[in-house]
Amino acid sequence: MNSTYEVIIGLEVHVELKTQSKLFCSCSTEFGAEPNTHTCPVCLGMPGVLPVLNEAAVACAVKAALALNCTVHPFSKFDRKQYFYPDLPKAYQISQYDEPLAEHGSVPIVIDGAVAKTVAVRRIHMEEDAGKLNHLGQRLGDAKGSLVDLNRAGVPLVEIVSEPDMRSADEARLYLTELRNVLSYLDISDLRMEEGSMRCDANVSLRPLDYHGSLEDLPRVEIKNVNSIRNVYRGIEYEIARQAEKMGRGERIVKETRGFDDQNGRTYSQRSKEEANDYRYFPEPDLPPLVLTASYIEEAAQSLPPSPMAIRQELAEAGVTANDAEVIVADRAALEYWRSATAVFADKRQVTNWMLSDVSRLLNAYGDTFWTARVGPQALADLLALIERGTLSGRMAKEVLDRMYETGGRAEDIVQSMGVSQITDKAAIQAVVQQVVAGNPHVVQDYLSGKDKALGFLVGQVMKQTKGQAKPDMVNAILKDVMADYAKA
Amino acid sequence: MRIYEMTAGDIASKVRRKDLSATECMEEIAERIGRVEPSVGAFLHLNLDEAMRQARAIDNLPSGERERLPLAGVPVAVKDNMATQSMPTTAASKILEGFVAPYDATVVSRLQHAGAVIVGKTNMDEFAMGSSTEHSAYQLTRNPWDRDRVPGGSSGGSAAAVAAQMVPVALGSDTGGSIRQPASYCGVTGFKPTYGRVSRYGLIAFASSLDQIGPLARNVDDASLIYEVIAGYDPLDASSLRVEKALPKATDVSWANVRIGVPKQYGSSGLDASVQARLAEVISRLESQGASVVEVSLPHTEYAIAAYYLVAPAEASSNLSRFDGVRYGYRASGADLLEMYENTRAQGFGEEVKRRILLGTHALSAGYYDAYYLKAQKIRTLIRQDFEQAFAAVDVILTPTTPDLAFRFGEKSQDPLQMYLSDVYTVTANLAGIPAISTPAGLAGGLPVGMQWLGPIMGEESLLHIARGFEKLWPSEGWPALGGEA
Incomplete structure (x- = not known):
């Protein structure tokens, strides 16, 4: 069905960094605490408070960038991404926009132990996580109310953005698997997709084979917040089939954000991107640019574990x-x-x-x-x-x-x-073998006339009598010897 | 001399020596406030019980400890955009009505550790947006020199409280002139330090890259004293500077060694005749002391107002987004989340604040960012370079603080653009990050005139020294008569 299209997949992966404290304040990052107990005026977005960058988070992000073969920039800066939502206390997220921490990395796709393909990593940047909403109802739309938990607000994240280099759901799965492998050796994150410490958004589009324009201009569907690598695979498979079928009917693919329902394995429309937010990014005036010396980056590179x-x-x-x-x-x-x-x-x-x-x-x-x-x-x-x-x-x-x-x-x-130690005493085994051979003359005849299978039965009998403790290779050898003698006799 | 007439320096040294008790001082200050405040309206919140408690605590300190307090027993007023645990912090906005911060601003805790007593929180233009304090959601503050006129703004309450001798010193914040302009209108000294000298932690942000806290006082020594206490690196503010602060030398200024620049671009349109005349008198008096007064060129000044009114609203539109009714402060009801946001912000913010949020949101919008915000930032760089070149040739730059004198209530509030244009002399210091101080230069027609002195980045030591020298050259003609005393 999709033989007239090429599948184009790019992945955005958010990884929570396992620091003691949050990105811009000293609150704990521990998962699973009572709601709003790991908060302070800074991560609550109270008036007049200011962010101070956590250097341990920078160290983690630099490690991740280097392990993913990125160029770490000696100069990067923070920006504000602005939108209103109750889980975002300041109504802006401190992120990195046009001058990210690192760029131009790569992740190998490994098949049978060898690199089958390399996926380029466009960029890695640091940002703060948002809080969580617990809706009193099924969905936000029909919820009676929502409870805001800001324990997660301000937890440090890195966002790892791939180039649209993957051509199948399987490549996406292998990319994610290898990305997680690489990061797991750095000890910078729990990398638990089910707990949200690693999250993946997949961008999927189909390029008609006669289309030669920019991939950026293809209508792209983003599958948001899928909670396992397997579900990323399933979501992409579904999405490829859905888009191919739509295009086959001559319908236009709408640029949109879709969720994934792991009950039925389908994606569903969340919002159309055409009416998307203007985030009004601008440089965060409360934080100086992040300046890393060459020696700092070099030391981090030297301390990386084997890949x-x-x-x-x-x-x-x-x-x-x-x-x-x-x-x-x-x-x-x-x-x-x-x-x-x-x-x-x-x-x-x-x-x-x-x-x-x-x-x-x-x-x-x-x-x-x-x-x-x-x-x-x-x-x-x-x-x-x-x-x-x-x-x-x-x-x-x-x-x-x-x-x-x-x-x-x-x-x-x-x-x-x-009392299970093995019987390795030759005489002891021989005694049992003699008994078994004597008690099963027909089977012995079968063996001697060329039926190899008969040997298995006799071994089994010996093992049974020794409660499985006789050493099997010795039983084998002795049986053959004894039967050879028997044949001569 | 009455206690309320004393300088902060005098009060502190008397309290340190036990020549005066902090309690006695506070009692008289409370009495003075009770008598004068009804006709001025400088304070949004007073907590005199807490102030008395703090005063008693200072009196009860072992003398060894008390003697180390640079501001022992000094009553201080704090602008209502700085967080205090002992009183509400509203930034004169309805959206923060009744809000009590669970933390003190760094400047507030530094004042208290230095022995100061926080008397109350002063009125201001809502979120520090304005030049007359008329944009407070709560009350008008009257200029102590003429109660039909504005005290200036946005730190109008702090300036009026100092001029009305309710407190010897107060804190203000200055984003485009909000310390210096009201200081000028009220005839007091107002000092904006180099950006980054004073921690902004706990200051409700207006425009983060421009905001700076500083003192208002009745003389330069008191302003220096407060500056010494509040300035310095703060780990809670990533933009605060890790440099040593230096205080002015105690020596007299030898004017023959001082090179003063007067910008040729600043004498242009909109300058009030009496202010222009006073500037000429000031220059001739300085020259008669042997100072060399030369013209300097700040060619990008003409773009300063435009750049300022892009950068400041842009940052404000972002900083004020957190007032969404979700976690604290005012919340209006609404059928759904979006309507709750809209109603809360429509009802909670005043007109001027909304105007600037709209301006700033537009300036940051996709497709406009490069033309507005980015270009304004480039102008900032050019303005900074203008000053760097000028300060290669002169020690200090002299301008009037404002092109006009304190105006009547309502006179300019109908015309925001006119109001914005009167920031012409003050905004460049914020855009360039340089220190600037406004000192009184007598009265004209019964209203105070202020002169502004601009110094290079980190040039506080020399700037304060020169300002104090000028103070001696042009002594105060006294303070407005208020509260029925002779």
């Missing part, structure tokens, strides 16, 4: 598959866990496998993360060492891991108390 691409490289060199590496890169806690575990256990692939299967299963079950995992990297390494030494089979180790997670106990103690 996700560098981490992928590290994981690939350790033999981690591209798919597994993506899971680890996307979760800083997982990476830290992986690094700690592989530092004390040499088989890195084994560590990766256990982390991403059984440990992850337990984390999900217990609602934990790799930061709070009750079986830490050392404990996992101890368990893996028991497998390596042959004390435990893989299957037994899973049970031991479950008990370790449940009780917080050490692997060796649990192995002892469960």
Whole structure:
């Protein structure tokens, strides 16, 4: 349907910076406090009060800009963006308009561990967040009233604006994922879309293939405030289909702002942009320009952690598959866990496998993360060492891991108390094998006549009799030996 | 000498030495205010009980502490656009009727820490927009020299309170002349420091890049004393300067070493004959003392009023947006949010404020910003450069403070443009950020005449020194008779 159009997507991402205090006052930025308890005359917009810039927020924003490969400007300034709304105490938002903190960055789109495409970042600027309205009713229109909570008013944000470089919902998803990966290693934000500490507006338009004018002039639809990367993907998919269908019918696309309903996966019209606000931007006279020295910027660049691409490289060199590496890169806690575990256990692939299967299963079950995992990297390494030494089979180790997670106990103690340690005594296994071979002459015949499957049955019988404690590869080898002798006899 | 006639400096030194108790001083000031205020109307709020409490607290201090207070027991009036916890702060607007700030402006806490006693809050043009104090939502303030005339504005209440000897000193704010013009009309000294010298924290913003707080006093020494207390870096104001302030030398001015510039562009149209004549007398008296008086050129002055009336309303339109009825102050009802906003602001703001909000909103609108606001900012730069060049050749620039004398109520309020044009001598100092002081130069036809002295950025030390020298050269002819005393 959209073969005659090219999809054009640009994303605006707001990221709340994790500073102790707000951007222009000393109020706490903590999420989830009682309404209006983290407020003061400055963030309430009382008469006569003045903003003072929080230098810690600048440091966070500069880190973000550098990590996204932007040029940080030694001179930038703050401007007032003006509109009336009850969640905006001063009736203007202090933002950066025509001279932003940083410009000309990039975010790689990574597929199978390699850079498939690079999306340009147009600009990054700092601004203050607005408060929140709690409507007493479904929507503002039919609300009986609205309660204003200004705890969030003045929380520092960076806005990261991409160029309209993405050509599919999937590219948008990958851009957002990588953007979040990059920022997650800087420790500057919680990056929780569901809590609003990372928010995305997606601009979607369709370029007819015979249109060669400016992309800026295409009618653009902005999907506002979507609360997960998955929903950004769904919203864009819906919007592409909606616009393509409209254009197919020869209808005009209206420049507008649309919301996303995650119940039915559709976007809906919020307001037409043609009647949009004139924000009357002008330079904020209460704040001097933000001047950063070359050495300040250089020091910030020097202190950046390795990028996700560098981490992928590290994981690939350790033999981690591209798919597994993506899971680890996307979760800083997982990476830290992986690094700690592989530092004390040499088989890195084994560590990766256990982390991403059984440990992850337990984390999900217990609602934990790799930061709070009750079986830490050392404990996992101890368990893996028991497998390596042959004390435990893989299957037994899973049970031991479950008990370790449940009780917080050490692997060796649990192995002892469960009595599950593996039987590696050749004579003991041989005795059971002799019994099984003697008790199943037909199956043995089948095996000897070439039915390989019969071996599995016999192994199973041995394992059953040893309550699963016999070492499987030894059982295998001994069975074959015994049956070979049997055949000769 | 009666206590109310004393200077702030005299009161403070007597209170420090216990030659006078702060309580005794406050009692007489309260009595004076009770007698004079009904005929002047300088105050919007008085809190004499709190003032007496503060006075007693100063008297009760251990002498070691009291002796360190530069303003021990000095009664001070504060313009009603500076936040005080002990009294309402309304900026003479209905939209802030009854508003009590939960914080003190930095200048207010600095005054109090210096031992001053805040007596009351003075009347003003609403949000400091005006030149006559007629634009107060609450009351008229009368010029103590002629009660049929305006005290000037917007700091008219502060100027009148000082001239009527209800307080020795008061604070005003100056965005385009709002300290100096009423000082001139009321025959007192009014001083606007360099932009950034005095913290604006707690000053209800009119035009943030122009606003500056300063003292009104009955002599230059008192103005300097207040300036010393209120000036200085404030971490709560990002535009406040991190530089040391210097006070004027105690020595006499040796006029032979002073180069005085008189701008040739300032003698033009609209200058009242009596003011022009007084300027000529002042120049000849200065020359007779050996001062060199030369003509200086400030070629961009002719654009100053236009630039000022773009920058100031533009910033005001933004600064006054917060008065929306949502969180504090006046709120009108409305069927929905938009109607509540509209009714609140339509009913809460006065005509002049609305006029400037409209002007400023227009100047910042898409498509007009470059032609208006941006161009006005460029003119500011040119005006600043004019002054830099002029101050390469002279130490100080002398002008009349206003082209006219105090006018009658209603005389100009029907014609806003005429009112705006009378700011011609004062607005350049705000646009350039330079310090300026208005000092009295006698009376003409029973009305005070003021002379304005302009100095280079951070040039307060020399500016105050010269102003004090002039004060000696042209001594005060006394104060208006009020309150039935002889």
